Amino acid sequence: MFDTIDLQISDSKKEIDDYIESGYQYAEKIKHHYSRSLVLLIVSEYEVLIENVFISRASKCNDQILINYIKNQINKKFRSPDIRKINEILKAFDENFYVAFCNKINNTPSHTAWDNLLRARHSIVHKQGSLNLTYEEVVSSYQETKNILIELASLIL
Secondary structure (H helix, E strand, O other): OOHHHHHHHHHHHHHHHHHHHOOOOOHHHHHHHHHHHHHHHHHHHHHHHHHHHHHHHHHOOOOHHHHHHHHHHHHHHOOOOOHHHHHHHHHHHOHHHHHHHHHHHOOOHHHHHHHHHHHHHHHHHOOOOOOOOOHHHHHHHHHHHHHHHHHHHHHHO
């Protein structure tokens, strides 16, 4: 589920360590570059993963017309996958999904980390403000936010 992101983090850690070990004077700039790249990758992959969770649920009905409709609607919703949008979709499916999801993730470290990643993405994409997360914080936030997708998948599927 998270292979693409995990691979990129592993590769970037190796490169950063190599730069630091070699005494490369711009190692911090390299870390900043990877921070930005990882934020964009994580949020982009999360959009796809969230869409796939809902599409997988719709696919259980074996009605291709309905599946296509759900794909289209979900795709429009997740240009930036904030928790509010996930909640809207859950409410549209079933109020009980929404309540269960909120009970699991509201006011948790995972929720905070999710919001931090989305704010960071917004600052990068819209060039408003600066990236306020270090490379280590991006990686840590990613590890924490995986819980939200796992909860969503377990609830929907």
